Amino acid sequence: MDNALKKIITPEVLYALSYFFLGLFLFFLAITFINLFVQKWRYFTGLAVKEKINTLLQKALFTMQEDGTTLYPVYNKQELTLGTNAEKQIAIDELIRIRKNFSGESAENIINLYLALNLKEYSKRKFNSGFWHIKARGIYELYMMEQQDAAREIYKHTNNNNEFVRNEAQTATIHFLGFEGLRFLDTMSTPISNWQQIKLLEQLSALEPGSMGNLANWLNSGNDTVVVFALKLADIYQQFNVYNEVVACLNHKNEQVRWQAIVTLAKIADDTTAGILLSQFFKERFTNKLNIVNHLEPVATDNNLDFLLNVLNDDNHLLKLGAANIISKCCTDGMDIIRQKALLEPNPYEPIYRHIKSLHKA
Amino acid sequence: MTVWEIIADILIYGIFVYSIVLLFFYIFIGAYSIGETRDYLRKNSFTDYRTLATSSNAPSVSIIAPAYNEGATIIENVRSLLSIYYTNLEVIIVNDGSKDDTLQKMIDTYDLEKIDFFVIYQIPTKNVRGVYKSKNPVFKKLVVIDKDNGGKADALNVGVNISSHDYIVCIDVDCILEQDAILKMVKPFLDQTDNKKVIASGGVIRIANSCIIEDGRLTKVYLPKQYLPRMQSLEYIRAFILGRMAWARLNGLLLISGAFGAFDKEVVIKCKGYNHNTVGEDMELVVRMRRYMEEKKLPYKVTYIPDPLCWTEAPETYKILGRQRNRWTRGTIETLALHKKMFFNPRYNLLGMISYPYWFFFEMMAPLIEFFGFIAFLIMAILGMIAWKIFFALLLFIICFGYLYSAFGIYMEVITYNQYKRKREIARLALTALTEPFIFHPFVVWAAIKGYWDKLRKNSNWGEMTRQGFAKKPATK
Numbered sequence: 001m002d003n004a005l006k007k008i009i010t011p012e013v014l015y016a017l018s019y020f021f022l023g024l025f026l027f028f029l030a031i032t033f034i035n036l037f038v039q040k041w042r043y044f045t046g047l048a049v050k051e052k053i054n055t056l057l058q059k060a061l062f063t064m065q066e067d068g069t070t071l072y073p074v075y076n077k078q079e080l081t082l083g084t085n086a087e088k089q090i091a092i093d094e095l096i097r098i099r100k101n102f103s104g105e106s107a108e109n110i111i112n113l114y115l116a117l118n119l120k121e122y123s124k125r126k127f128n129s130g131f132w133h134i135k136a137r138g139i140y141e142l143y144m145m146e147q148q149d150a151a152r153e154i155y156k157h158t159n160n161n162n163e164f165v166r167n168e169a170q171t172a173t174i175h176f177l178g179f180e181g182l183r184f185l186d187t188m189s190t191p192i193s194n195w196q197q198i199k200l201l202e203q204l205s206a207l208e209p210g211s212m213g214n215l216a217n218w219l220n221s222g223n224d225t226v227v228v229f230a231l232k233l234a235d236i237y238q239q240f241n242v243y244n245e246v247v248a249c250l251n252h253k254n255e256q257v258r259w260q261a262i263v264t265l266a267k268i269a270d271d272t273t274a275g276i277l278l279s280q281f282f283k284e285r286f287t288n289k290l291n292i293v294n295h296l297e298p299v300a301t302d303n304n305l306d307f308l309l310n311v312l313n314d315d316n317h318l319l320k321l322g323a324a325n326i327i328s329k330c331c332t333d334g335m336d337i338i339r340q341k342a343l344l345e346p347n348p349y350e351p352i353y354r355h356i357k358s359l360h361k362a
Numbered sequence: 363m364t365v366w367e368i369i370a371d372i373l374i375y376g377i378f379v380y381s382i383v384l385l386f387f388y389i390f391i392g393a394y395s396i397g398e399t400r401d402y403l404r405k406n407s408f409t410d411y412r413t414l415a416t417s418s419n420a421p422s423v424s425i426i427a428p429a430y431n432e433g434a435t436i437i438e439n440v441r442s443l444l445s446i447y448y449t450n451l452e453v454i455i456v457n458d459g460s461k462d463d464t465l466q467k468m469i470d471t472y473d474l475e476k477i478d479f480f481v482i483y484q485i486p487t488k489n490v491r492g493v494y495k496s497k498n499p500v501f502k503k504l505v506v507i508d509k510d511n512g513g514k515a516d517a518l519n520v521g522v523n524i525s526s527h528d529y530i531v532c533i534d535v536d537c538i539l540e541q542d543a544i545l546k547m548v549k550p551f552l553d554q555t556d557n558k559k560v561i562a563s564g565g566v567i568r569i570a571n572s573c574i575i576e577d578g579r580l581t582k583v584y585l586p587k588q589y590l591p592r593m594q595s596l597e598y599i600r601a602f603i604l605g606r607m608a609w610a611r612l613n614g615l616l617l618i619s620g621a622f623g624a625f626d627k628e629v630v631i632k633c634k635g636y637n638h639n640t641v642g643e644d645m646e647l648v649v650r651m652r653r654y655m656e657e658k659k660l661p662y663k664v665t666y667i668p669d670p671l672c673w674t675e676a677p678e679t680y681k682i683l684g685r686q687r688n689r690w691t692r693g694t695i696e697t698l699a700l701h702k703k704m705f706f707n708p709r710y711n712l713l714g715m716i717s718y719p720y721w722f723f724f725e726m727m728a729p730l731i732e733f734f735g736f737i738a739f740l741i742m743a744i745l746g747m748i749a750w751k752i753f754f755a756l757l758l759f760i761i762c763f764g765y766l767y768s769a770f771g772i773y774m775e776v777i778t779y780n781q782y783k784r785k786r787e788i789a790r791l792a793l794t795a796l797t798e799p800f801i802f803h804p805f806v807v808w809a810a811i812k813g814y815w816d817k818l819r820k821n822s823n824w825g826e827m828t829r830q831g832f833a834k835k836p837a838t839k
Contacts, residue, residue: 009378014755021762029792030774035783039776132406140408153835163555164405195552198419225555232419287628349391354478362477362495 020256042086047121049082049090052115056113057098086274096144097118099311107146114145124150132162137188139165143172151176168197179210182233185218185226198274203233219245224254231257235264243268245258249281258284259291267296274299278307286316293322312341322350335360370747377735378756384724385763391608392770397780399610399668414552420549421528422450423544426521429512429536433462438473439535442578444503448544453503454521455535459488459511461530468506473498485519488512513609514620515636516644522635525627532644532784534621534674538570538580547624550665558661559628561651565666566608568781569595569664570673580673585787590683591676592794593802602769603668603778609726610666614717616652622659622672628782629654640700640821642679642693649701656710670779684809691813692821694726721730723741724753729810745757761799768795 019209027308070101078230082088099110114120119141126138127150142150154176192200211240217275218230218243219242220234231249232241246268262280265273293311300308307333311323324341328334335357342353363371397485408833414420424441429436436455443453443604457465468474476517480491487509489554494506518532531547532568533539544563550563571591576580586592620643633654648664655662677683698721705722707714742748780790805812 002573009752011751011755013758014752018755018758018762021766025762025765028766028773032769032773032788033785035773035776036780036783036788039780054796056835119669132409137408155779191555193553193555194421196548198552199413202413202417218603268733318478318484321480321482348480351478351480355480 011342014157015224037157040190045087045279046090049087050094053091053094053113055118057110076234080118082117085122088117088119091117092123092141096141111145117334120145121230123147132165134306136168137161139168139172141166142352143175148176148254155181157186157225159188159190160229161190163190163193166190167199168192171199173204174200179204181213183214185221185230186214188221188223188226192222192229197225197232200229201236203210204233205236212239214236216242216245217240219249221350224252224257227252227254227257231260231264235260235267238268240270243270247276250276255285259288262288262291262295266298269299274301278304281307281311290318290322293319293326296326297329300326302331305331317348320348324356325350326350328360366745366747370742373735373738373742374749374752374756376826377731378729380641380723381760381812384728387724388767392604392613392767395608398607398666399774400666402607403778409549411542411549414545414548415542416449420448420450421548422452422526423529423531423548423624424521424527425451425531425533425544426525427533428517428521428582429456429464430458430461430511430514430517431460431462431464432463432535433460433467433546435536436464436467436577437626440468440472440504442538443533443535444501445539445541446539446544448548450527451503452505452525452527452542453570454505454507454524456509456834458509458513458517458518459489459578465506465508469494471506472504472506472590474498474500474504475505476659476740479524479755481520482523484523484631486515487519487523490520490524513638515638515640518780519635519638519645522627522630528627529624529629530622530627531622531624531674533623536675537567537621538578538673539574539622540669540671540673543622546667546671547622551624551626553665554787558664559626559629559655561626561655561662562604562618562648562669563624564615565622565671566606566668566779567598567619567621567671567674568670569598571676571678573673578699583781585782585784585790586608586676588678588679589794589797589800592790594676594683594800596768596771596791596795597802599770599775603673603774606666607668609717610664612716613663614650614712614720615664615666616713616721617645618666621674623648625651637700639690640693640696643695645693646697649697652713653704653710655818656713657759663837665680668778670781671758680805684805684812687806687809688816689809691726691729692817694721695814695817696757698722698726710815711756729735729807730814732807746819748817762802764799765795768792768798798805809817 041089042240047339082091095110095114099107100158102110123141123145124136126134129135129240129278130136135157142154151173151331154169154172157165158173161167170181173184177183178292207228212233215230215234218226219234221227221230227249231246233239233322234246240274243265246261248265250265252258252261265277274296277292277296281289296304296308305327308327310322312327314320324338327337331337338349338353338356342349392468401574425441425446429439432439432642440453440455455468457468473496474494475490475497479490481490481493489510491508491510494508496502496504505522505524507524521532522530529548529551531544534760547563547565551560554560569586569591571582571586571588572582572584574584584618586595606615606617614622623644625647629651633647633650635647637646637650640646652662652664662685698718701718704710704714704718706719710718739748739753761811769792772788776788782791
């Protein structure tokens with residue numbers, strides 16, 4: 001065995017491998033410096049393209065005449081020539097960056113410039129790419145540049161297997177259709193990440209609240225993330241009409257769905273909510289028990305004092321503190337009740353009492 | 363063949379086989395990291411993080427920064443943390459029984475008052491003396507805790523207990539975070555679409571020596587002028603851009619640096635927080651969280667993001683660097699010893715079968731093997747038993763491979779998040795790499811051996827880390 005190794009691993013082999021490594025070392029160093037050079041070249045090319053775009057934009061944005069009418073900017077062919085794909089990409093990125101800060105006629109002029117530069121074709125080529133990251137980028141560019149005619153095609157990708165393609169397609173659909181665009185939830189079989197949910201909610205928050213006709217169906221979806229998202233919509237847009245469906249979500253097998261249902265229920269509460277939440281308390285594990293206690297404030301009354309006093313005596317200090325907070329806020333002479341408890345059992349109720357007092361002061 | 367010759371052969375070829383396996387691991391790590399970094403760049407190329415920064419639906423985050431005798435820099439450090447761009451944020455500074463004026467300076471500068479706070483010791487810790495909040499609404503995100511001295515792990519655990527938010531970001535108080543650091547760190551927790559819960563997320567640490575810091579913000583990046591920090595810059599590039607990205611892709615990460623890591627608070631509490639009986643509390647927590655999830659058979663992920671988000675000051679002297687590496691070695695030994703049950707234990711899947719053994723053989727054992735290999739070499743050289751021809755060939759082979767790995771690391775740095783844009787800086791980095799096998803690496807091995815020795819002597823000292831302070835732009839008159 002030893003001799004066999006000696007035959008294979010000879011000094012000559014090791015030297016040959018060393019030279020190979022050394023060659024690769026030099027190769028990587030060389031391409032590193034070439035890369036630095038290319039980055040620098042790209043930087044200056046980028047600056048030139050940006051300057052060109054900004055010159056064209058000045059034409060596009062400042063076309064208002066003294067009488068208030070607008071002149072459609074006229075560009076010459078040479079102005080509108082962008083050579084490489086890299087230049088086109090820089091131009092699109094710059095237009096999108098500027099587009100984010102404008103609305104109305106100015107935004108339209110930016111979009112017109114995008115069309116005049118024939119960049120839509122470039123974005124559409126990307127949209128039709130088989131690579132997910134290129135496709136997603138194409139969708140992003142098309143909706144940022146308000147290309148409504150692509151809406152139908154983009155919509156087809158709202159349930160795409162690739163997360164990033166479908167995320168962009170969903171964002172684009174809301175961008176084009178507003179609340180109406182939420183109809184993609186009807187058939188969603190793929191999950192919606194929390195990040196995407198936040199993104200969509202932020203996008204919707206900038207719009208006038210619109211129809212959510214299928215909300216009840218979404219709350220019954222077999223896709224748990226659709227249910228969670230629908231619960232958030234019901235919460236934010238105070239959808240009292242789906243109260244029963246939200247209550248039904250308390251029996252959902254997914255703990256996260258139940259967690260969100262508790263939060264939503266507290267926001268669209270009626271006279272029956274306190275009772276429903278209190279009975280749910282006994283079915284839940286610790287996380288949701290605490291969630292219920294922390295969301296009782298809008299619904300708890302003196303009628304719930306017995307329950308709250310029971311929780312105040314729970315072994316878990318977080319539940320104790322939560323219950324003390326609700327008693328102090330929702331029950332008649334709540335602070336006195338906690339103070340009496342603190343006098344009877346200073347440990348741990350004395351610091352809890354002082355903590356609650358401090359919260360009230362703040 | 364004599365007995366001595368047989369022993370010599372075993373040693374030579376044993377070390378050689380060990381090196382070959384390690385070499386293949388390095389090749390695998392280098393190649394595998396490319397995919398993870400590429401995917402990350404693609405996924406985030408048009409992500410608008412501002413959505414998260416301003417959204418009321420964004421998860422709440424508590425930054426926890428322990429401070430011990432940081433009086434000289436605490437005000438600037440806290441200012442830096444308060445300027446971070448995130449809405450649902452709480453900045454918790456834990457004064458770990460400092461003997462200097464750390465607390466008083468914060469009270470005076472941030473207009474703090476002691477509030478009545480019911481501390482729930484979900485994780486057992488030393489006594490909390492007081493919780494302070496600012497009377498000035500500008501600093502409403504700030505919570506300062508004063509506690510009895512108990513060490514970094516204990517201070518972090520107090521922060522976890524006091525924290526009122528869903529996610530915690532544990533950092534060293536003197537680190538400089540990028541403005542969007544929290545946004546980027548939180549996103550992996552929100553990105554999950556499978557049923558794998560993200561329990562922790564790490565971020566890249568960069569060396570800030572020689573960089574310009576203004577008002578607690580990094581304004582100009584330079585490659586460190588001093589040799590040791592520059593060498594560590596290269597070391598960090600290799601470790602973070604190659605090593606940790608590859609392990610993250612495998613879902614086999616065992617370490618998230620204590621200087622900057624984000625965690626799911628619920629899982630941290632269930633695991634009883636940081637272990638204050640080890641000097642490697644950062645690694646130990648990640649290993650314990652993973653072990654907990656494996657034992658409960660809960661699907662999970664530990665992620666890593668390659669953006670340079672956190673900047674820290676690296677040791678500039680051999681003395682301080684030696685203490686740091688000594689501590690890292692003891693931390694690794696302690697962590698692996700605490701979780702030895704997982705060693706090649708199929709019950710722990712990839713964690714037990716690959717991650718743990720890798721750390722055991724190639725992180726923990728490597729300095730020992732190198733050191734005893736060197737001793738054996740000396741003895742054999744004296745006894746005239748060295749086959750010099752193959753010795754030099756082997757030496758050259760290993761050195762050249764090290765150079766190649768460094769060059770690849772530098773290349774990956776340049777094509778991804780290139781922080782050093784000047785050709786001269788890249789050239790200096792490459793030249794520094796050439797010296798590594800002769801200066802830096804032997805020293806690090808020696809520091810690790812001292813770590814082993816200290817561990818044997820049951821020395822559990824943290825090892826004082828004196829910092830020089832960041833370079834500041836001179837004030838204009």
